Amino acid sequence: MQRAVGVVMTVLLLLLQGCSVMPSVQPVAITPAGSLAGTWEFLPSGSAAMLAGNAQWQAINVPANWYTQGYDHHGVAWYRLKFSAQTSSETVSTLHFGGVDYFADVWLNGKQIGSHEGYFQQFSFDVSQNLKAGENTLLVRVNSPQEKAEDYSLHKRLIKGIFSHHDTRPGGAWSDRGQERNTGGIWGEVNLRQTQQVQISPRQIRVQPTKGLEQWLVSVDLDVLGKVPQGTEWQWSVEPVGFAEEGVCNTPLQCPRRGVLHTPSLSIPITNPKRWHPHGYGDPNLYKLTVSAVQNGKVLDSFERTIGFRKVRQSPQEIWTINDQRIQLKGTNYIANQWLAEMKTEDFRRDIQLMLDAHINTVRVHAHVTAPEFYRLCDEMGLMVWQDFPLQWGYQDTPEFQQQAVLQVGDMIRQFGQYTSIIQWTLHNEPPWDADWMKWKYKDYDPQQNKVLDNQLYRAAVALEKTRPISMISSTKEHPWLGWYSGSWLDYAKPTKHATIAEFGAQALPDKATLSKILGHEAELPTTDAQWQEWAFHNFQRKETLEIAKVPQGKTLDEFITNTQQYQARLNQLAAESYRRQAYRPVGALFQFMLVEDWPSMNWGMVDFWRKPKPGYYALQRAYQPILPSLAWNKVDYKTGESVSVGLWALNDSTASYPQAQYQVKLLCGKQTLDTQTWAFELSADMHQHLHDYRVPATEAGEYRLEASILDAKGALLSTNEYRFTLQSQQ
Known part of the structure; x- marks a missing residue:
């Protein structure tokens, strides 16, 4: 993407002009953490107004996406901040950005200090030579453009995944309005970090087993700024977080947790750490890694990162083991919010708890990278993460785009690879070369489009990643979408040939009050094209709902809401149970689509x-x-x-066994119990077994419910389930 003409001249004018609709922002006193968060000046326009001398700066919070601050804007916007700092000849100063969407050009005190492309990466600049003691002026030019009309949507140029083109964007994926409500802005924290003589930070941290589950290696590649004084040592320690390590080692010498190295490339052997386990399989034990640059007993600089020890493997048959324990991934797809700065710690924690409460053990961060705080909490709470790179459908097949994508996939792996909860990287969701449905969508469809790109990404990722599986793509064949884009929801009862089911689901309307909140007026059942188009902007798919899923519309909005919700519920349960019964034969992973709606919408x-x-x-x-x-x-x-036969299965994903368990079924019509049967069986760990077939004795027309329960040897209830069906009179 070309930079604007005359940027340097514009910047000089910006720095000199004092014209503003708000008082000039007061200098920020640097806190010990160096945060530059707060109120900045903002100009949501190009350079014309500034060159004309009538720029009107406005107020904006940083960090934030500009749309959530009241600016429905795309393209170039300017940010300005005056802040105070202290410095000296030995001070090493770096300016850190936690995330800017999408292009950033940065000036400090009139001199350009660097540029960056990409929305999700952290990046920083050495400003030691540009920072002044006293007042400083920071200027950031942010460009979050729309894709060009001729490129959208098959030949996109921006690596933003679902934030520029997706079914859940405002306007949806395929309308002319699909790029509205832009996600641009300085959405991550901005910090000034200052140290004396030298400054260190981790470029990449890898934790990998070297012998069984007992011997591990922690590798740390360091970035070092400043002049390293002679005699500097690199001291490290690995300490448990929130638990004790009694009994792990006979003596500290057998498995040391601290040491000294004389090179900034650290390879730290660790023996018998307590391992990180997913929720339900043990504790998510974590350790604090501290690395310090020390001269003559004085700490010049240090950093801390949280790490965990866990071994993840995927067999050629796509069956997963975590710490050598076989496990079926039961998952959901997740997009937290269209505007990432809106998600705070408590918001992510709430969403993760929703997943854990639903017995979800793995979340697929769908076709984007989310905020670092999410991954930190997944580490802490024991939720496994299947992480996608932000490529969704079709992109430019040019050397320039391929080079940029390779750079960004490297950033993703280096910056987020420290998070123990991430167990998988996927590099492209439904690329054109794997999505032959696109031939019906695009006249210029090329069945080989992006194949070279994806091969390059895979090679780059494999060169960096040694501890996790990497999938080049999330394939269309792994997204059955039965009962929504094709077939019937009852088709989920049939066997699958695929080990990974990365998407399945259906839309459902929210309740009436929420629907009115989404639309901004009292919700009614649409009767005109304009009303249906309003729903379509909020992602509702009318054709799929009424014509493929065949959800009854009913006579009232309340009926329609109930019908869509019941359809989604029945489909989700049927698909999830069917895939669980096929555990390891062949299903290793299944992911419902999706957990939450990521903006005020009515989708999946x-x-x-x-x-x-x-x-x-x-x-x-x-x-x-x-x-x-x-x-x-x-x-x-x-x-x-008609004969009604139901297969009775016992599924146990836990590590517990229950000898002399009981399997009980009850047949009910209304409140009347028509039949009860009980079987004794051994419920072993990691069990997925067909026990019996139950033939329903009912012969009369009516609505029936089959209740199933598993009880332990003492009769304590372990789990329940039900199946509802109808017998209709022969006509």
């Missing part, structure tokens, strides 16, 4: 934007229970006289 979220669960959430919660009496069926409507 089981939980609405304000985090109120729909019935689909509770259906998936039931289907994902670690211990589950799963019921295998393939229809819900029968004729009287």
Whole structure:
């Protein structure tokens, strides 16, 4: 993307001009943490107004996405801040940005100090020679453009994934309005970091097993700024966070947790650490890694990072083991918010708890990289992460784009690879060369488009990553979408040939009050094209709902809401149970689509934007229970006289065993119990077994419910499930 003409001249004018609709921002006194967060000056325009001498600076919070600050804007915007600092000849000063969407050009005191491309990466500049003692002026030119009309949507230029082109964007994926409500801005923290003589930071941290689960190697590649004084030592320590290590080692000498090295490339052997386990399989034990540059007992600089010890493997059959324990990944897809700065620690923690409460053990961060705080909390709370690179559908096949993508995939792996919870990298979601449905969508569709790009990305990723599986793509074949884009929801009862199911689901409307909040007026059942278009802007898919899923519209909005929610719930539960019954034969991972709605919309979220669960959430919660009496069926409507047979399965994803367990089924019609049967069996760990077939004795027309329970040897209830079906009279 070309920079604006005359940027340097514009910058000089900006620095000299005092014209503003608000008082000039007062200098910020640097806190010990060096935060430059707060109120900045903002100019959401190009250079014409500034060159004309009538620029009108406005106020904006940093960090924030500019849309959430009231600026519905795309393209170039300027940020300015005056702040105070102290410096000396031995001070090493770096300016850190936690995230800028998308292009950034940065000036300090009239001199350009650097540029950056990409929305998710952290980046920094050495400003030791530019920073002044006293008042300083920081100027940032941010450009978050729309894709060009001729490139959108098959030949995109921006590596933003779902933030520029996706079904859940404002306007959706395929309308002319799909790029509205831009995500641009300085959305991450901005900090000034100052040290004396030398400054160190980790370029990449890797934790990998070297012998079984006992011997490990922590590798740290350091970036070093400043002049390293003679005799400097690199001291390190690895200390447990929130737990004790008694009994791990007979003596500290057998497995030291601290040491001294004389090179800034650290290879630290660790013996018998307590391992990090996913939620439900043990404790998510973490350690604090501290690295310091020390001269004559004086700490010149240091940093801390949280690390964990866990071994992850994926077999050629795509079956997963964590710490040598076989595990089926039960997941969901996740986009937290269209505007990342809106997500605070408590928001991410709430979402992760929603996942854990639904027995989700893995989350797919869908076609984007989210804020670092999310991954920190996943480490802490034991939620595994399947991490996508932000490529969604089609992109430019040019050397320039390929080079930029390779740079950014390296940034992702280096910057986020320290998070123990991340167990997988996926580099491109449904690329054109794997999505032959695009031939019906685009006249210029090339079945080889982006193949060279994806091969280059894969080679670059493999060169950096030694501890996790890497998938080049999330393939269209792994996204069945039965009962939504094709087929029937009952098709989920059929066997699959695929080990990884990366997307399945259906839309459901939120409740009426939430729907009115989304639309900004009292919600009504649409009766005109304009009303349906308003719903479509908020992601509702009318054709798929009414014509493919065949959800009854009903006579009222309340009926329609109920019908869509029941459809989503039934589909989610049927698909999840079916794939769980096929655990390791062949299914190694399954991911519902999606957990939450990422803006005020009406799409695939089981939980609405304000985090109120729909019935689909509770259906998936039931289907994902670690211990589950799963019921295998393939229809819900029968004729009287037709045989009704239900497969009774015992599923146990936990590490616990239950000798002399009981499997009980009850057949009910209304409040009347028609039949009860009980079997004794051994419920072992990691069990996925068909026990019996239950033939329903009912012969009369009516609505029936089959309840299933698993109890332990003492009769204590471990888990319940149910199947509802109807017998209709023969006509």
